[in-house]
Amino acid sequence: MGARVVFTIKQADGLRLNLYSHWGEHERFQNLAHALDKARPRWNDENYAARIIISNLIGPDWDSETGFGLWASNEDGFYGGDCPDITIDIANKIVNDETGDHSFDSFITYHQGLLV
Numbered sequence: 001m002g003a004r005v006v007f008t009i010k011q012a013d014g015l016r017l018n019l020y021s022h023w024g025e026h027e028r029f030q031n032l033a034h035a036l037d038k039a040r041p042r043w044n045d046e047n048y049a050a051r052i053i054i055s056n057l058i059g060p061d062w063d064s065e066t067g068f069g070l071w072a073s074n075e076d077g078f079y080g081g082d083c084p085d086i087t088i089d090i091a092n093k094i095v096n097d098e099t100g101d102h103s104f105d106s107f108i109t110y111h112q113g114l115l116v
Contacts, residue, residue, distance in 0.1 A: 017054070019068060020069035038056045039056070053088065
């Protein structure tokens with residue numbers, strides 16, 4: 001069945017880069033907190049930040065032909081299924097998920113704190 005989630009990276013120009021994960025729903029918050037923290041040195045460079053976030057969310061599965069999908073859009077990411085969508089607004093450094101809006105720093109602090 002899967003544990004699907006879509007991560008939507010929104011850039012200042014309104015374009016969106018969407019990453020679909022077939023198995024990432026259960027660890028989505030901790031995985032995103034880790035990816036955002038890794039991208040911290042490039043938060044002011046949207047292109048590099050997006051690449052670092054996506055690389056860390058996918059992890060070692062780059063050679064697999066299943067598990068992840070990637071597409072660009074100019075509207076909110078929607079895979080067409082019933083799965084959570086987390087929006088990462090790089091320009092404003094805000095994560096929007098089903099619980100509301102969170103600054104990058106507060107999102108990282110909270111979700112990485114759950115791993116301790």
